[in-house]
Amino acid sequence: MLRKVRVVRNLLGGCLFSAFLFAGEATALEPEHEVRRLMLATESAVQGGNWEQASEYLSRLQQMESEKPADYLYFRGRVMLESGHLNAARSALESYIAKTGSEGEYYTSALAMITRVETAREGARSVAGQAASSPREPTAVIEPAGEGSLDQLRELYLADSDTEALVIHLNALLDRAGWTADRRIKRLDRPADLSYQVYRMNDSLKIQESRRDNSGRVTHKSESLSVFGVNTSINWDCEPAAAACWIYDPRDGSRLMQLAEKHGVAAEVARTLGKLIRTMQNRS
CATH class of the missing domain: 2.30.29 (PH-domain like)
Structure with a gap:
């Protein structure tokens, strides 16, 4: 009798474990909710100044086919600016403003960051101008010569x-x-x-x-x-x-x-x- 009880318990335990695994799979978020979750995670990382984490979340968002909110462009521009990719930052910020207009939640901030991009460009040109008077090694340029480098460009600019x-x-x-x-x-x-x-x-x-x-x-x-x-x-x-x-x-x-x-x-x-x-x- 005791042996039968143990067998029943083992069977019930296995069923409950399988049901738990199934429930975990069944509760996977639908794409629209996953986009929202990642957007919240990106916003939190940006507010905390964790740019590497924010970049990771944005990369995951980029790979999703679901439609992304306009704020995605704002955060993308902000992360690219902090990473020093000025052209990519300006492109994303201008796209955000074009999509939301003055009604966008981050409209004023986006305008201010575009000004930061211009200031950073001027600073870079000034430094380059001072360095131009003395011999130096040629600056490396990313060359999209093969298909593999297109993947690198998409990653570099966080492009869709x-x-x-x-x-x-x-x-x-x-x-x-x-x-x-x-x-x-x-x-x-x-x-x-x-x-x-x-x-x-x-x-x-x-x-x-x-x-x-x-x-x-x-x-x-x-x-x-x-x-x-x-x-x-x-x-x-x-x-x-x-x-x-x-x-x-x-x-x-x-x-x-x-x-x-x-x-x-x-x-x-x-x-x-x-x-x-x-x-x-x-x-x-």
């Missing part, structure tokens, strides 16, 4: 897609390659006379040119470049006499961008632009 990562990286390169008419000017903290920014607009790219005159007034000009039927091998060259490099339009071979005479940067701009066009073509 290859296209977004390439756009951010392209604009980071262009930010370094602004052209100035007076070659005697070595101050890198002075805004360039000619600079560019690229934006994705559905199946086209908007290329915005900013031109600064002698009085400091800036005029903007934009043109649209459809990715369909476009050669992804972008040509470029540099002319020392003009102290400039050119990126050529893949549609007709005309000059598309005029950059500072930096062969490595110009080549990388051409490669990244070509890869961006090819990626958009494949996604389409």
Whole structure:
């Protein structure tokens, strides 16, 4: 009789243990609740200044297919700013403001952080300008030459897609390659006379040119470049006499961008632009 009782107890214990495991699996959060949980965890980590933890939560959010709240962009921008990835930070913060407008909970804070990004950029340019007068080792540049490096770019910029990562990286390169008419000017903290920014607009790219005159007034000009039927091998060259490099339009071979005479940067701009066009073509 005692043996039967023990057998029954063992069976009940096994059933209860199995039921416990099943209950644990059954209570797994639905995607929308998991997104909310991770957002709360990110907010808590940011408030505590634990940027590594916040970055981990954001990476997990990035991998989820569920729609993310607009605050995700704000926290992403804040973490990228603290990590020193200024272009990625500004991109995320501007996307947050575009999505929420002035009604966003972190609207004022996002504007303030964009100003911090600009200040940090100016500081970096000033330091670079002081260092430029003495010989130094070339600065490493991330080159998206293979598929593996696209994964690295997505991770670096916390981007949701290859296209977004390439756009951010392209604009980071262009930010370094602004052209100035007076070659005697070595101050890198002075805004360039000619600079560019690229934006994705559905199946086209908007290329915005900013031109600064002698009085400091800036005029903007934009043109649209459809990715369909476009050669992804972008040509470029540099002319020392003009102290400039050119990126050529893949549609007709005309000059598309005029950059500072930096062969490595110009080549990388051409490669990244070509890869961006090819990626958009494949996604389409």
